[in-house]
Amino acid sequence: MLTLNQIRKNPEELIKKLSVRNKDFSALIYELIKIDDKRKELKGKSDKLLAESNKLAKSIGMLFKEGKKEEAENAKKRAVEIKEEVKNVNTELSETENKLKEILYEIPNIPHDSVPEGKSDEDNEEIRKGGEIPVLQKKVPHWELAAKFDLIDFELGNKITGAGFPVYKGKGAKLQRALINFFLEEAENAGFTEIMPPLVINEDSGFGTGQLPDKEGQMYQITEDKLFLIPTAEVPVTNIFRNVILKESDFPIKLTAYSSCFRREAGSYGKDVRGLNRLHQFDKVEIVQIQHPDKSYETLDEMVAYVESLVQKLELPYRIVKLCGGDLGFTSALTYDFEVYSAGQDKWLEVSSVSNFESFQANRLKLRFKKEGEKQTQPAHTLNGSALALPRILAALLENNYSEEGIKIPKVLQKFLNFDIIK
RNA sequence: GGAGAGAUGGCAGAGUGGUCGAAUGCGGCGGUCUUGAAAACCGUUGUACCGAAAGGUACCGGGGGUUCGAAUCCCUCUCUCUCCGCCA
Incomplete structure (x- = not known):
């Protein structure tokens, strides 16, 4: 706020x-x-x-x-x-x-000066593109590939839980694990400390990062205990710093966390929810930084470059867009979205969102710092980004690397797997 | 799930109705001493709100109550610990 x-x-x-x-x-x-x-x-x-x-x-x-x-x-x-x-x-x-x-609580964060005007995602500003869109022998959506190679069973998920809770099997499950390991290892190399947070949060935490009081409808609730399933690791990880006063020398704080994420996605429908495109439960590695206000935009650029390096290493065609005012999240001052091209569906899929919240979350969290020798506290800046969300990455990997020989595994993942192609 | 104990400042820990924002110890910061450091000694050390300032107000786990007055008494919620049961 x-x-x-x-x-x-x-x-x-x-x-x-x-x-x-x-x-x-x-x-x-x-x-x-x-x-x-x-x-x-x-x-x-x-x-x-x-x-x-x-x-x-x-x-x-x-x-x-x-x-x-x-x-x-x-x-x-x-x-x-x-x-x-x-x-x-x-x-x-x-x-x-x-x-x-x-x-x-109704007033959103102040957009950064560079945020373009616009109504919807169509008005977002493309920053750069990378990678090459593959020319496929045959365009097959990932849900068909998943069935063909027995990697993911959506029907089984329906049976156990409901729509949006897929069951990963065999090489599909291993691929998930490889991606998690890859992302965490990269984050560690980039100086992020790994956190394994609770997947369930209380009301105070939900308020701190801005999910509550308004967006409780997007979270699964455990009403008996007034708890919520996390929609992203951002919530528990950022809330580590709720009611904390830092020293200036503590900056930057760099944390990463792998977690499952749970979202009700009320109001979603149609072709957007096909296969892995939109799920109620999915896995994600998140990066979070707490930074000095003077340096937070430097840090945002650094985080964007980091996420970019991930999609590059996975050899996926991508584009980075700066969200326009109409598409910008309530709590964010500036957000870059990453999209990868999923060639089987001929579609750009959002796989990461990297944001600077400036002091908006910090004010809610009461996350402050004090300058050396000064009495007055001031709010820190918080930033976070997906690095990365797994399902859509998996979708793009399956679709883009599919040929008659099978599905090729990108080099960087091979060290985490005992196969380099899915046949 | 059952029984009991407890929650006080960065930490430890006193305080059971009045002058308590809170003793004391440790830690932190500043200083004296020292060639330097340690020790010793002296001082200082929470957050937020109102106010131009002086100053004032609130906060002893959260919420409510009793009282002229509450850290202290009552109600309620949450959490922690111990024992028993169950269990990964």
């Missing part, structure tokens, strides 16, 4: 910047400022009354000690009056604060 200071500093400019998201926030912002004015006023009033009440309470103690009972009783009467007043003011104050929060 944005802070009130951020918002009040220059509301006009903020509204203008937010308008890149293709939405007008002026009414919300001005209402927010009005409510904040009221909050300040009430807080002042309440503090004054409490100060008086505290003073009085202390004096009553003294009076009793000195045996001045009558005076004490009089003071008590006054105290009761003040208390009644405090109660009224505080009721109004907490109502005001709640309203304030409600609106604050």
Whole structure:
């Protein structure tokens, strides 16, 4: 979330910047400022009354000690009056604060200056392309290949759980494991520390990274215990730093985590959900960085370059797009999406999303740092990216490397496998 | 699942109704001493909000209550530990 200071500093400019998201926030912002004015006023009033009440309470103690009972009783009467007043003011104050929060949670992150205007993914800006789109003897979608070579059983998943929970078998399962190992090894070489996080999170964690209060419908819930299955390792890993004050010298913090991810994907339908294209459970290796505000965009570039190196090593044709305002996620200031070309379907598939959240998540998380010798804390910047999401990578690998001989395994994965072709 | 104990500042740990934002020890930071370091000694050491400032307010696991006054009493939730049971 944005802070009130951020918002009040220059509301006009903020509204203008937010308008890149293709939405007008002026009414919300001005209402927010009005409510904040009221909050300040009430807080002042309440503090004054409490100060008086505290003073009085202390004096009553003294009076009793000195045996001045009558005076004490009089003071008590006054105290009761003040208390009644405090109660009224505080009721109004907490109502005001709640309203304030409600609106604050509705305001998305400020898009970075470089974010292009636009309504949907069609307006995203292509940054670069790489790799070569293979010329195939025959275009076969991965779900057919998966069946032909007995790699993934979608029907079995239906039986055990439901749609979107595939069962990987034999070489299909091994390929998954190879990808996980490859991604984790690469991340380690790039200086990321491996984390194995819980796959279930509580409400506070969901709030910290921005899934709650609004997007609980996208998560599987364990209502009995008020817990949620993670939609991405970003949530547990970033929440390591909830309520933490770092030293400047702690930056950059670089973490990576492999996890299964669970998403309800309510509202998805049609050809987008065919095969591995959109699942309720999938595997992903995530990278997370906590960085000094002055360096977070450098870090974002570095993370993009890192993810790019992964798709290059996997020999997949890819493109990198910068998300336009209309497509940009609620919590993000700048996001690059990676897409790989899956030749059997003739389709670009999103396999990674690398974002700088600046201080938006940090404000929610209360993740701050202090400069050497300074008293004032300030929010750190958080960033993360998929490196990478497995199912669509697998889809592209199967489709792009298929020929009459079988499915060839890219070189970088071979050391994790005891086969180099699937026949 | 059953029985019990507990949750206090970076950590350890005191405090059971008033002057407690909280003793003390350790750690951290600054200083004295020293060629340098250690030791010793002295000082300092939480976060957030309101306020131009002075200053004020809140926070002793979370929420609610009693009281003029709560870290301390009551209710409730969560978590941790110990024992028993079950179990990877």
